[in-house]
Amino acid sequence: MGSSTVELGIVSTGTAFGERRSVAETAADYVPDPEAVLALGYTSYHRAAGGTTATRLAADASREALEMAGLDIGEVDLIVLGNSDVPEYLGWDPSAALARELGSRETPTVLLAQSCAAWSVALDHAAGAMALSPETGTVLVVLVNVVSEAHTNRMEFNGSIASDGAVAAVLRRDHPRLRRLSSARTTNPEYADLFRIEYGGAAAPLPPQGSADLVVDPMARVYRHFGRDPERFQGFMREIGDRLAAVVGTALARAGRERGELARVIHLNDSRQAIANAAEALGIPLDRTNARLAAELGHMGAADQLVCLWKHIERGELAKGDLVALVGVAAPGMHWFCTLIEI
Amino acid sequence: MPAEPPAATAVPDVLDGDIAAFVVERFLPGVDAGELDPDYDLLATAVIDSLGILHIAAWLEQRYGIVLPDADLAGRNFRTVAAIRAVAERAARGEGGA
Structure with a gap:
């Protein structure tokens, strides 16, 4: 956290997505009211074909990033994996499974499971590892999201449409492009239980008879948390924007930059309205966010911000020297994050 | 002694115009x-x-005394005035949350 004590930048990026699907054509497969889902503003999302695991997508993205960087896995000093949905197995380390898939023999791995927040923690972890160890010069950061449809309805996912994808980035010490300048984050633990998956963990390994994770819309639990009081809920909505603005302000101060210098804000791939709310809280126009990309991609959990960063570069929407704020709100947590990148 | 039949519960009339x-x-x-x-x-x-x-x-609770079950707090039940009336009437009849 805080301003970098080491200089590092992104050398290359790789992505791997599930099959692209139209929201209009498939929403009715998930919910009885597809019009409500369409109102979220998404046009498409990605769904991994049957049998395609998060580990497979993460490995595909990693291979592409390594190839673009001209690196062999043996030249990577650390692998950091953020996995934002339910892993393939409980009591299992997807980061080690990814390393095995990539043919690594001894590269240390780290697993980050803070849901949609994992991207920021992963970048911070890479910076920290480089600061702590001069031998750590190259880090492979991988973020993956493959929705477990047995646990979650991807069309009723915290007001967004959940999507399957992975992004991998090769980070190198002293790399002069796509430099990580600073970060900031805050957590409000009052909301630790919001959006949790109810069954399958140690507290409730199995759902009671007649119930299941998919039976109740997660938003109903959110309403219950606030006593179904519109004023309390409205305060929560306000807090989302206020805390986002606060972490962006802190990250900018740590980097010695101003909000007016931001060329683009890349938010998690939330609904059209949620991104508009974030833009308003940050005082930037919607067309300088990732709103359009979010509508095409769907919410890829922890992969959103780095996927969109790369897509904006590919489309020529970011130029050398541009200042970009990668931001997000993550639940459970809840956490608010900002990482500043200079292109 | 035979049990008395349960008293009929009054189901309030929920009006489209009121909701609108x-x-x-x-x-x-x-x-x-x-x-x-x-x-x-x-x-x-x-x-x-x-x-x-x-x-x-x-408002439904204050106006009519109708408490919607948590499971009914979904967008589809609030999409139109007619949908709001329907979900309120189901809840008033004790059939909500299905």
């Missing part, structure tokens, strides 16, 4: 409640959002 008046007053200022079609899509037009759902649920 509240929706207009709260979310569509300047619009005449009489002009709001009971089938006008309030979600697709972003008149109602997640906060709006809670406001309407609270």
Whole structure:
């Protein structure tokens, strides 16, 4: 956290997505009211074909990033994996499974499971590892999201449409492009239980008879948390924007930059309205966010911000020297994050 | 002694016009409640959002004494005036949350 004590930048990026699907054509497969889902503003999302695991997508993205960087896995000093949905197995380390898939023999791995927040923690972890160890010069950061449809309805996912994808980035010490300048984050633990998956963990390994994770819309639990009081809920909505603005302000101060210098804000791939709310809280126009990309991609959990960063570069929407704020709100947590990148 | 039959529970009449008046007053200022079609899509037009759902649920409780079950607090039940009336009537009959 805080301003970098080491200089590092992104050398290359790789992505791997599930099959692209139209929201209009498939929403009715998930919910009885597809019009409500369409109102979220998404046009498409990605769904991994049957049998395609998060580990497979993460490995595909990693291979592409390594190839673009001209690196062999043996030249990577650390692998950091953020996995934002339910892993393939409980009591299992997807980061080690990814390393095995990539043919690594001894590269240390780290697993980050803070849901949609994992991207920021992963970048911070890479910076920290480089600061702590001069031998750590190259880090492979991988973020993956493959929705477990047995646990979650991807069309009723915290007001967004959940999507399957992975992004991998090769980070190198002293790399002069796509430099990580600073970060900031805050957590409000009052909301630790919001959006949790109810069954399958140690507290409730199995759902009671007649119930299941998919039976109740997660938003109903959110309403219950606030006593179904519109004023309390409205305060929560306000807090989302206020805390986002606060972490962006802190990250900018740590980097010695101003909000007016931001060329683009890349938010998690939330609904059209949620991104508009974030833009308003940050005082930037919607067309300088990732709103359009979010509508095409769907919410890829922890992969959103780095996927969109790369897509904006590919489309020529970011130029050398541009200042970009990668931001997000993550639940459970809840956490608010900002990482500043200079292109 | 034979058990007495349970007393009939009064199910309040939930009126489209009443709902339309509240929706207009709260979310569509300047619009005449009489002009709001009971089938006008309030979600697709972003008149109602997640906060709006809670406001309407609270109003149904205050106005009619109808408490919607948690499971009914879903967008589909608030998409139109007619949908709001239907979910309220189901809850009033004790058939909500299905």
